[in-house]
Amino acid sequence: MNEEIVKEFKEQIIYRLDESIRMVSISLEQLSEDDTWKRFNESSNSIGNLILHLCGNITQYAIASLGNLEDKRNRDVEFEAKDGFNKEQLLTKLKNTVEEAKRILSDCATSELMRKREVQGFTFSGIGIAIHVTEHLSYHTGQIAFATKQLKNKDLGFYDGIDLNIKNE
Secondary structure, X not given: OOHHHHHHHHHHHHHHHHHHHHHHHHHHHOOOHHHHOOOOOOOOOOHHHHHHHHHXXXXXXXXXXXXXXXXXXXXXXXHHOXXXXXXXXXXXXXXXXXXXXXXXXXXXXXXXXXXEEEEOOEEEEHHHHHHHHHHHHHHHHHHHHHHHHHHHOOOOOOOOOOXXXXXXX
């Protein structure tokens, strides 16, 4: 695989991971500690649960799998929690997890990006794992933003100062 393509792929994945962290950070700034663990109903997860879930998923997929480390994830605990972390601790945990995943991805050899492996019962290449981690973080970032908007009834200003109506050239 062309090394320029691999470099560009990694840079784009890292850009999107950072973008999601920025949005989660903005969302958490708006919330009280109680809001962080609020569930809208019995079928919903709190923002705290979603962040714990993201940390577990990113650790399992990017850190353990791409990093060739033991998978120690206990997924059920991520959703059972009702408290235990304040919002600053949750954000720090998520940021640290993403930073470790970014480091592993940056150091990942092309052969590891191409190698297939089983994760959570699915078979993915390293590229597939990087895409999964990125889209999974993005998906739950959207849920966190939506819940924050529901709780606070305000625009989160993710793109303040940027004209999103500019046409492609």
